[in-house]
Amino acid sequence: MTGLAVLVPGGQGQVGSELSAILRSRETLVHAPGSAELDLTDPEAVRDAVDAFAEVAGDAELRPVVINTAAYTAVDAAESDPERAREINVAGPASLAEACRDSDLPLLHVSTDYVFPGDADRPYEPTDETGPRTVYGRTKLEGERVVLESGARAWIVRTAWVYGAHGGNFVKTMARLAAQRDALSVVDDQIGSPTWAADLARGLLELAELVATGTGPQQQVLHCTNSGSTSWFDFARAIFTALDLDPNRVNPCSSAEYPTRTPRPAYSVLSGNAWQHAGLTPLQSWQDALEAALVADGEAFRHRG
Numbered sequence: 001m002t003g004l005a006v007l008v009p010g011g012q013g014q015v016g017s018e019l020s021a022i023l024r025s026r027e028t029l030v031h032a033p034g035s036a037e038l039d040l041t042d043p044e045a046v047r048d049a050v051d052a053f054a055e056v057a058g059d060a061e062l063r064p065v066v067i068n069t070a071a072y073t074a075v076d077a078a079e080s081d082p083e084r085a086r087e088i089n090v091a092g093p094a095s096l097a098e099a100c101r102d103s104d105l106p107l108l109h110v111s112t113d114y115v116f117p118g119d120a121d122r123p124y125e126p127t128d129e130t131g132p133r134t135v136y137g138r139t140k141l142e143g144e145r146v147v148l149e150s151g152a153r154a155w156i157v158r159t160a161w162v163y164g165a166h167g168g169n170f171v172k173t174m175a176r177l178a179a180q181r182d183a184l185s186v187v188d189d190q191i192g193s194p195t196w197a198a199d200l201a202r203g204l205l206e207l208a209e210l211v212a213t214g215t216g217p218q219q220q221v222l223h224c225t226n227s228g229s230t231s232w233f234d235f236a237r238a239i240f241t242a243l244d245l246d247p248n249r250v251n252p253c254s255s256a257e258y259p260t261r262t263p264r265p266a267y268s269v270l271s272g273n274a275w276q277h278a279g280l281t282p283l284q285s286w287q288d289a290l291e292a293a294l295v296a297d298g299e300a301f302r303h304r305g
């Protein structure tokens with residue numbers, strides 16, 4: 001069996017960086033352009049990049065897959081810039097999916113728990129009714145639809161609460177605030193599944209192996225997060241403990257006491273049932289993932305002052 005060749009638009013982001021690091025360590029052919037090298041909102045550039053990648057993979061007799069991790073991810077900023085969010089989260093994926101369809105390349109497209117209203121009392125299944133409450137969520141949902149309707153061999157992988165060594169995220173924010181303040185308050189009424197970008201990347205690659213051999217799951221929308229769920233408050237306490245800091249410096253507060261410009265889902269746990277039914281390996285618990293992340297990339301997460 002020949003190896004994979006993977007094109008990763010958004011290759012400099014949290015998830016894209018992890019994907020490209022893992023692929024390089026496996027000596028897989030990977031092209032992981034950042035937005036400066038491949039702007040998803042430029043349809044011609046997208047088509048040229050996909051065509052060139054298909055040719056390189058073909059010449060090397062490798063099995064090509066595209067994994068789209070590029071997105072407009074600034075949830076609050078999207079409210080005042082919906083056109084840009086739509087360009088990147090809808091028009092970009094549409095161009096990419098059309099180019100993949102025409103070059104017959106399978107596409108994995110990463111999406112989010114924000115496509116749901118966030119008021120459930122049990123984990124969301126991929127088939128559950130969506131109902132985004134934000135511009136970010138609405139554009140991501142529209143992006144899912146254009147990808148699925150493009151005619152490409154495409155799969156949507158929704159994830160949530162991502163943190164990794166590259167880019168800003170909650171773990172790094174907690175480490176920074178711990179260095180700046182004696183105590184801090186974190187909301188305890190929003191529940192989700194913290195997900196280590198490296199675990200998500202490994203999950204995406206397991207799926208990529210299947211789709212590249214034509215044995216991708218029938219179910220085209222899947223959920224992939226670390227297993228288990230928690231509140232931001234308990235996650236913050238776990239981060240403090242993992243960083244050898246006193247978790248009692250973190251106090252609980254309600255979302256009403258910590259208003260954000262955009263509503264955050266109260267409950268957005270994603271069920272991994274469909275992932276498992278597809279024969280894919282469930283990701284480890286969020287607690288084990290946090291410990292592993294700090295062992296693997298401790299320096300990247302610790303605040304340097």
Ligand SMILES: NC(=O)c1ccc[n+]([C@@H]2O[C@H](COP(=O)([O-])OP(=O)(O)OC[C@H]3O[C@@H](n4cnc5c(N)ncnc54)[C@H](OP(=O)(O)O)[C@@H]3O)[C@@H](O)[C@H]2O)c1
Nearest residue numbers: 010012013014015035039040070071073110112159160162
């Ligand atoms: N972070 C989370 O908590 C979370 C939760 C659920 C789902 N997700 C989803 O997971 C995926 C990856 O997210 P992430 O956390 O890795 O986000 P990220 O760190 O913000 O990375 C997204 C990347 O997209 C790139 N990008 C933005 N505009 C682009 C354009 N016009 N053309 C090409 N690339 C562009 C950005 O590159 P530049 O910086 O160079 O512009 C950035 O590196 C996204 O689909 C996101 O919706 C994330």
